[in-house]
Amino acid sequence: MNEKGKLASVVEETVAAPTPPNESASALVIAASDKAGMENVDRGRINAIILRESGDSLFMRQQRRRDGRVDVQISELKRVLANADPNWRRDHEARCDVDAAVFLAARPTRSACVVVDMDMFYMACALQSRPHLSGFPACVGHGMILTSNYRARKYGVRSAMAGWIGDKLVAELSGGKERLVHVDSDFDLYKKKSNDVKAVLTEYDPRLKMCSLDEAYMDFAPYLALKISEPEWDHDTISRVLGGVDPGGEGATVCTTGVRGVLVDPYEILSSLPERVCAAALARVVHEMRGRVRERTGLTCSAGLAPNFLLAKIASDVRKPDGQYLVSPSHDAVNYFLHPLPVRKVGGIGRVRDKILGAFGIKNVKDLYRERALVHLLFKEASASFLLRASVGCSSSDSGESDDGPQKGIGKERTFRAGQSWAETVSRLEDIALGLSEAMQKKELWARTVTVKAKLHTFDVVNRSRSVPRGVFLQSGQDLAAHATSILDEIRRDFGKEQFSLRLLGIRCTNFKDAQDGEETSIVKYLTKPRSATAAAAAQSQPSEKSPPSEKKYVDLTEESVPDPIQTAGIVSCPVCQRKFPADENDALNVHIDACLSGGLIRETVHEESLRHEQSKVAGGKRRRITDFW
């Protein structure tokens, strides 16, 4: 694609038409399939096949027990509602509105948060060495499907699904014509590829957070602020400056000409620019970045661009695969984007919360906002606050909370065939302890609390933990194994030695030693006495309800959110500087916008805008260097 067409297509793909709606099945059992795009899929047939094939397996029984527990929880909440003070709605709503106003005031007014999500990452990696597979429904993983290609997704095959169910789905829905291909996972390859991706992304935000191998959270404010206020800098220069590297190149030269010692918040610079300028520049830069990722790795990714990460995360899914979507920061644009979405789309709302909310008639985010008083009445403070935030499109990160502190726990777990002898089981546990110890040594972690996780053959999970006294820390394989074995022995005693058949064992260490904990303590084996028995509770299973298909998932944001050449009666305006062009001279317009964004006209534009709005923070010749901020 030529340079002229580029921006137009960025804008186009960023605003293009909404994708079709998802439904959300409320049965926990089936609900595996509603977070990411499953369009053109016969959900009814798929669910029927999954249910039939799952039959009455132990796994399904366990799922139904969980489902039943949630039903109990729901009826308890209904009781709370029935017994609530008659004025509950007025009172809770008042409190919510105060909180919501605070949240909204803290939400950034420019879109600079970007969530990058690789498209079907594991599968895409696998396909690079097996290109022939793209013609078949294929997935990574055997017993458990980690990811699938789009061909397989059409048949309802998706991550977290049991392998054999995927086989059945493909066989049946293709009328026996197709067969699901399984590929072994290769985490060394994924890690390598992930590092390649990270290397590219780091050029745009060296402080990015990789949330997993295929997902990154990035703040583009610094990059954009530099790009806009230093129009003559190219990407390499900006990225060197961002990284704090002093290569002695042009960047360094320009750097030294700046006003030193003045800290300027990059976000402040963006705020002083028209929102459309920031949006257009961000869309363009992110598009370039995705191109570089593809060049470097041969893999495509999708991105969500928004004023905060809650919105960016949701947006990253909208144009998947290989697309991007921008949510403008105005309240109207955010609500227009967010309100029609099913609450399940919000990160942090999973199957269970979705079902509970659904039981109170809350299906989409608008409902969640409308019923904020009810939510506040029913949920604990932390949950209610989170849900209120989400319903108005705010996230805790808006208020400066950073969740990237030190690691809080580390663990290893392994699934195996149930029904092994006690000796074998203990041996498994020791293997895990050794592996975990190794990992802790690598990371120099010392822990005070050891938790053993045991999944019974029934899929019920038991956790039991033990802490050693203050000042004592564990790391060695011997110590971990000794504690873990002793804890597991207690569990076995409490559950009775016969029916004690496990399908999974895990050990997790928490309560790490930090800097304040002083010098290294000698390793002491400290085994506490066994505690009294605890019984596992079982809940009755109950059928769960279905939710009706939702109306519309995404809405077209052309007007609200995005710089788009504004067309009125044969005249088109540049989204950046509002300069007018004849509508039939699209090429000329694109060339102009390109130049505009590349910096040539930015200063002039900014100057005009600033004069207009009398907020001349970065205007004209007295513009500040922002280099020293980092």
Add this chain to the structure above:
DNA sequence: ATACATACC
């Protein structure tokens, strides 16, 4: 401090 549930990829 402990146990369990929920959520994310």
Add this chain to the structure above:
DNA sequence: TACTGGTATGTAT
């Protein structure tokens, strides 16, 4: 036949 693994957090006790 057959349903992961790793980390963090929230809630209850």
